[in-house]
Amino acid sequence: MDATVNLTVNGVKWTVTTDAERSVLEVLREELHLTGTKYGCGGGRCGTCAVLMDGKRVLSCTIPLSEADGKAITTIEGLASGDSLHPVQEAFLEEGAMQCGYCTSGMIMATVALLKEKPRPTDEEIVSWMNVNLCRCNGYPKILNAVRRAAEKMRR
């Protein structure tokens, strides 16, 4: 069943008329062509599709479009302002915290959400927050370093 949904993505207002059951992930990728948000499992178990919805982390593959009506979504494409990267993006670059990089946007969005809630996370808090995010290149050590570095940067 088609529905018409209004949502704001990275500050831009969209009105989308489509099957209401489609996931936010699919609509971002296939309708808005914002492909920075990735499909990894479609079932809420890998975190590659993480975005912020009204400032909170959500797994966009698990959210039907109908639930995003009236919501503000931030994707990886919306983090940098112009040429200047978000501190979390910088931290990932500085630590070289990506191999294939397919998990990176989900990792970065998860980190942004974490640091909003907990600007001084302990290692245990980082691990438990990030545990939903999979990296199959198994680059976890450098990703952890990047999260720690990002926390430091954002406190400065």
Added chain:
Amino acid sequence: MIEDLLDETVDPQLSGQSDESCQELKLSRRTFVQLLGAGLLITVTEGVSLGRRSGGRSRGSITVAARVHLNLDGTITVMTGKVEEGQGSRAQLTQAAAEELRVGADRIRLVMADTALVPDDGITAGSRTTPYTVPAVRRGAATARELLTRLAAKQWRVDGSALKVRDGAITNPKTKQTITYGDLAESKEVAEAFKQGVSSDVAVTAVSEWKVLGNSVARPNNRDLVTGAHRYPSDIVRPNMLYGKMLRPPSYGATLESIDLSRAKAMKDVVVVRDGQFVGCAAPSSFRAGQAIEAVAKTASWKTTTAHPSSKEIFSYLKERARSGRSRANTRGSTEQGLARAAKALSETYEVAYIQHVPMEPRAAVAEWSRGNLTVWAGIDWPQRIQGDLARAFGISSERVRVIVPDMGGGFGGKHSGEAAEEAARLAKASGHPVCVQWSRAEEFTWAYFRPAAAIECKGGLDSKGSLIAWEFTSINPGSAAIDTPYNIPNTRILSVGSDSPLRQGPYRCLAATANNFARESFMDELAAAAGADPLEFRLAHLENQRIRTVLETAAKHFDWPARRKRVTGDVGVGLACGTEKNSCVAACVEVGIDRRGGEIKVNEVCEAFECGPIQNPANLLSQVQGCIIMGLGGALREEMKFEDGRILNAGFADYLVPRFRDVPKIDVHLVNKTDIPSAGGGETPIIAVAPAIGNAVFAATGVRIRSMPMRGGLLKRA
């Protein structure tokens, strides 16, 4: 075909060496400039001939122009058939070219894996980029530098050896005359000179002189990865593109007898295709395509085949079907006599389950037809092979097929085949639109190929002094990688034996080396225990290979092996293992914690030493080693395909457990930089020491020997 894949990864000598004649692909200058994208100006004025070989590594036979182009802005475009899937080839090949062209890495624009533009560098697999493609690119770049120097010398009427090349400029120190690569980009003489073949004996820069190689150069397009700008194969968007979904059989070997397509055909904007066993739908959204497939799936009637073994009985199934094997060349002495003379003899069988690569990006492709020409963007490991496969599938010549591999989301040996590419191309052809196909996670878990299961039978004999005098090793099904023992044993018999795999199997990071090394290094530990020897001393006593000794001693030293071995308790054990494969050497020491009540093995710490010759990019190598260690934990402790009646029972992350942040132990990596040999690849071998070291640590703590991967802590509950 998968058998071929197995062979070629097991043995690099078996593939990619056909000496078919050099084909010429002619592109007009206009097309070429367009292909390389805006902002790039190409030196050539007439036509560009990209030398390429059909099916095989191009080795020295291509022209310099096929490898190197000077651009007016002083940058240099370098072309390679290798793909980037997270292993770091983009940075490494950029460094290789920069080193020989005497420029910084930021001056190189590397064009990878586009059949219209790049030479065929063979498959990206088997750790071959470092030993084969890096040298090929270096020779291409060094030849280009020499030709340019010669041109400058000719222009200035001096001897070329008097000229210096630095930072992209050729200088005559005497006259202070200078000409830059950018200046030469306009030269007709360069275009003419670059038609020459890459010299096979051109001198490349000695390790001691490296300025770009040997440094931790970051991945050149890393910024696009943190901004989401990079388009992976699954991210390609074309005008009026549709999304495709395929009908999958309910079980392996099932054949479609009848199906009613009418309900899907009646759906708005849906294209339905049936061609024999192939049924697919394309629609303006994945969701709609999925609904269409669901609608037709309900009407399908299937003929299923019976007699599929389940994962429970897989090892007896493989053993019963084991073929007779040929002894390896290094078989020596007589194991019958050795075992008969032995003071102690052991005989054990090890088992390794099928596992899946689980790349973060499942198979994906976008296909587009235009006037009988097919362009495909796909996540695959060898563009030229998939180009050939597609040409055959559609009955057209390869010249009409262009395959492009955007840097993709992981592979680990799992993306040698081009299923999604062909599916997308079929749907695109039928619908008249570009079509994107991305496999679901469940499809990737079920229809991609698996790392082979293994049953490995080991026999060993010790003399009265505790020396190993007999070694029999029969490896059933996984392949022969790392099957030979590096230990000095007078009587050996080593066999690699094929079987009848019920699952589609193929390459994986280090493939059979993990299974073979797990069995060997676990069994070595059993023999050390039987000899009453320390596992480190026992290995060293039988080990002549200096490179393995070095990594073993390095890991043991940093781990503080002797002291920690003395501190082993029933809850905390330490173990070690080593090995060699693909011309690199690894050793690991691990500490495990045992939770007997919960039946859990927790890896607390891994200390690994790794050596693959001169290190070309230390930061990337560290990432590879860390990644191998953690990926190795998955296969060691949890990963296993479960199947029954031709169906996969755990085709998702809920039931197939891959390592997560929580599983990451303390990791201590020591990269040994050995500069007097050629560099070898480093993205695979670091995985092979992990599982046996864990098993050995579990044994040290509990006295229980777990002889199967994954090693289940549940076994320890009973102990």
